[in-house]
Amino acid sequence: MCETCGCGDPEIVPVEVQQSLLAANDRRALHNREHLRAVGCVALNLMGSPGAGKTALLESTAGAWAGRHRLGAVSGDLATDRDAERLRLAGIPCVSITTGQACHLDARLVHEALHELPHDALDYLFIENVGNLVCPAIYDLGQQANVVLVSVTEGEDKPLKYPVMFRRADLVVVTKTDLLPALPDFRMDALRENLARVMPDPACLCLSARTGEGLGEWLSWLASTRLSPNAPGERSSHTSGFFTTM
Amino acid sequence: MHEWSIVQGLLEAVHREARVHGASAVTRIRVRIGELSGVEIPLLEAAYQTFRERTLCERAPLEVLGVPARWTCAECERPVERGGWLRCAVCGRPARLTAGDEIVLERVELEIPSAAETAAGEAS
Numbered sequence: 001m002c003e004t005c006g007c008g009d010p011e012i013v014p015v016e017v018q019q020s021l022l023a024a025n026d027r028r029a030l031h032n033r034e035h036l037r038a039v040g041c042v043a044l045n046l047m048g049s050p051g052a053g054k055t056a057l058l059e060s061t062a063g064a065w066a067g068r069h070r071l072g073a074v075s076g077d078l079a080t081d082r083d084a085e086r087l088r089l090a091g092i093p094c095v096s097i098t099t100g101q102a103c104h105l106d107a108r109l110v111h112e113a114l115h116e117l118p119h120d121a122l123d124y125l126f127i128e129n130v131g132n133l134v135c136p137a138i139y140d141l142g143q144q145a146n147v148v149l150v151s152v153t154e155g156e157d158k159p160l161k162y163p164v165m166f167r168r169a170d171l172v173v174v175t176k177t178d179l180l181p182a183l184p185d186f187r188m189d190a191l192r193e194n195l196a197r198v199m200p201d202p203a204c205l206c207l208s209a210r211t212g213e214g215l216g217e218w219l220s221w222l223a224s225t226r227l228s229p230n231a232p233g234e235r236s237s238h239t240s241g242f243f244t245t246m
Numbered sequence: 247m248h249e250w251s252i253v254q255g256l257l258e259a260v261h262r263e264a265r266v267h268g269a270s271a272v273t274r275i276r277v278r279i280g281e282l283s284g285v286e287i288p289l290l291e292a293a294y295q296t297f298r299e300r301t302l303c304e305r306a307p308l309e310v311l312g313v314p315a316r317w318t319c320a321e322c323e324r325p326v327e328r329g330g331w332l333r334c335a336v337c338g339r340p341a342r343l344t345a346g347d348e349i350v351l352e353r354v355e356l357e358i359p360s361a362a363e364t365a366a367g368e369a370s
Contacts, residue, residue, distance in 0.1 A: 009360060010271075012357055013269075013355065014355050015263055015353060015355070017353055018350060019351050020350055022349055104248055134284065138349070139248075164283070197329065197332065200320075200342065200343075
């Protein structure tokens with residue numbers, strides 16, 4: 001309008017953008033993914049509440065697979081190096097990412113950590129995300145699959161309360177099943193039912209890192225990830241119906 | 247509070263558009279936020295109020311368009327109702343999310359100095 005009337009006022013111009021606000025992170029994640037695939041390393045993003053048993057599951061995995069597969073880890077923690085220390089003690093080379101007040105890992109943090117790990121000599125890279133069922137869900141890190149842990153003490157309704165997180169899961173691992181005798185009100189079928197309401201094709205397995213019950217199923221799933229690489233967010237053919245009981 | 251990171255990304259994207267078009271200010275921003283995107287709209291708005299100060303966006307209202315989640319059958323494309331099992335009632339296949347996970351900067355309105363104004367600015 002100002003151009004035509006010559007008033008000298010600034011012009012207001014609408015500009016269509018249509019750009020994802022996660023585009024910068026997604027580009028870095030793609031870089032991580034391509035690089036990890038090129039060196040034959042399967043990267044898994046482990047998410048769950050604080051205390052869900054992420055570190056314990058990796059300790060058990062290291063124990064069961066000692067000397068058979070080359071494992072590495074990146075561990076996100078707000079303030080300490082404790083998880084990384086536990087993993088190193090279990091024989092898993094691990095780089096700790098101390099996030100301060102940041103509630104999630106992003107692709108840049110993982111990329112920087114990869115420079116400190118011999119990732120090109122690993123079969124599996126476990127990315128142990130910050131304990132949180134909200135923020136980590138939306139950041140692609142370059143992983144091949146998302147694994148969400150939920151312990152039996154957290155109750156059956158977690159999937160309904162955190163649908164964004166569970167929707168992104170390629171596999172849900174129900175942990176601490178050794179505690180079930182102390183939880184008479186816990187109903188596994190209700191948890192599975194709730195998963196089916198937020199995940200279209202829920203793959204789920206139950207285990208106890210303490211007793212080793214169910215660990216074999218987890219190790220089989222891990223082994224299956226080496227057979228068919230898939231993009232995150234897509235249902236992978238190897239999980240489809242693999243452990244589904246619904 | 248990942249909404250703070252999202253808003254930082256938003257401001258970077260908006261400022262890039264402003265630079266490209268030679269804008270002196272941003273007068274409006276519109277984003278599209280899906281119900282299952284993991285972004286809480288009130289938190290996003292609060293973070294925006296904090297971060298826009300002393301930037302080109304200082305006067306720009308943030309318009310947020312919420313997008314409900316929409317599931318459809320991955321096979322026959324029939325809509326799948328929310329709240330129940332996320333499987334097609336007809337063919338039994340898993341549903342696919344077709345809307346509701348977006349975090350998108352849709353459009354911006356930019357204030358572009360007129361040629362006369364620019365010339366006056368350069369002369370002074």
